[in-house]
Amino acid sequence: MATIFSTARLHNKVVLVTGASSGIGAATAVLFSMAGANVVLAARRAEKLAEIEQACIQANKDGGTGKGGRYATLSLDVNNHGQVDSILSALPDWAAQVDVLVNNAGLALGTERVGDLKFDDVDRMLDTNVRGLIRMTQVFVNMFKARDAGHIINVGSIAGVEPYPGGSVYCASKFAVRAFTSALMKELYDTQIRVSNIQPGMVETEFSIVRFHGDKQNADKVYAGIEPLAAQDIADEIVWAASRAPHVNIAEVLIMPTNQAGPFHVARSTAK
Template identity: 40%
Template sequence: MTKTAFITGATSGIGEATAKILAQNNYKIILCGRRKERLDILKKELSAYTDVHTLQFDVRDKEAVFTAIASLPEDFSTIDVLINNAGNAHGLDPIQNGNTDDWDAMIDINVKGLLYVSKAIIPQMKDRKSGHIINIGSTAAKEVYPNGNVYCATKHAVDALNQGMRIDLNPFGIRVGAIHPGMVETEFSAVRFKGDTEKAENVYKGFTPLQAEDIADIIHFVVSRPYHINIADLVVMSTAQASSTIVNKS
């Protein structure tokens, strides 16, 4: 039976790469994101492999989240896999210089957005006693690095929520796990540095970082395990990276 995967932050990076690999492996795909043009382009591409539906909303907007998910047509209404991928880093300042708008954006997207989407989808999984939730965290969920303060705090929250979900949903047979990537060459740094492409490009110079496709391949592996297997917590870094601050650059 074809399964349906619901992917937030699907218009770029890990979300886009995951949508592609799952589509190519016979999953029906629900693409979620803020940028309609990108959603439309990706839908057209993936429709060559599978059935695709798009939902345009911002995970920070609670009402929009619940309205969008409630609007799903019958063919897409049963969600087997939820990939909570939407997330951002904004700024890289010491706590005393932090921008409160950046703090709000990270907390609203990385924590509250994940909660809103999960809250809207979990009930159907609970009723069926079946489902799989993948929360995309970060190595920042496992350690704190200089100037990472609030971003690290939000990813620590994702780590805690992942554990809490797994405990609370255990009686209903729902698989819950997190994947925590290290440095992945996506739009992540461009967003963090507010469009400063030189700074963003320097982050990935001198070593071979992870690519979005690497994480997507891992996500596909995780969701395709036999149902009695739940990969609960997985940290992934490139060979050159030993921690958030230790990277072997040539």
């Protein structure tokens, strides 16, 4: 994995990434490590974090910056109020002053239309994608205000820009992320705290497998006939946004595969 932008501004910074056990979160943690940052990896699946931590160690070694190199794993469910509210006390001493918070934890569940929605799925999407993100931000924004420094990067979605049938609740959750992020930026514009919303289009990760409740065959159909984005592509944008000069805030980025122009505008190859 390589990056074409300077990462010197990230040297020895402390970055906390939620949802870091796979997909975009894992790729983001690894790329921050390569850039010479110190990284806290947080996720529900604690057993997966050790593997990602080793990938971070190797990335830092391969990157050869000589900076960063400190890592910690944290079992964290953003739906667990107690875990979120006490997260600062769970951080190691070297991570007591977080510089960048990446709110990446999120998911989609089901493709049912309104009238057939499963409220267990509805509650989990809203709790994770909206309430969990807000709660994490609430904790760290106060730390950032006290220092008049910091960067909050929320991972949104194209679903927060253009809704689609079969995704009403997921789209609503990502519209909420977009609105919350924009409002937060306006609340903090007279500070040195930066706020960004990174909005991916079609990315091939575990996202669709989770959405289809483990049905890999249906999940694979989502990416049939098109070269989707990879988790590393989104990690590039997140780390790029974090590496800008302090006076530069990347407010919003919308990233799609070349052959996607929206939820409905996807050019698929019919070649076999």
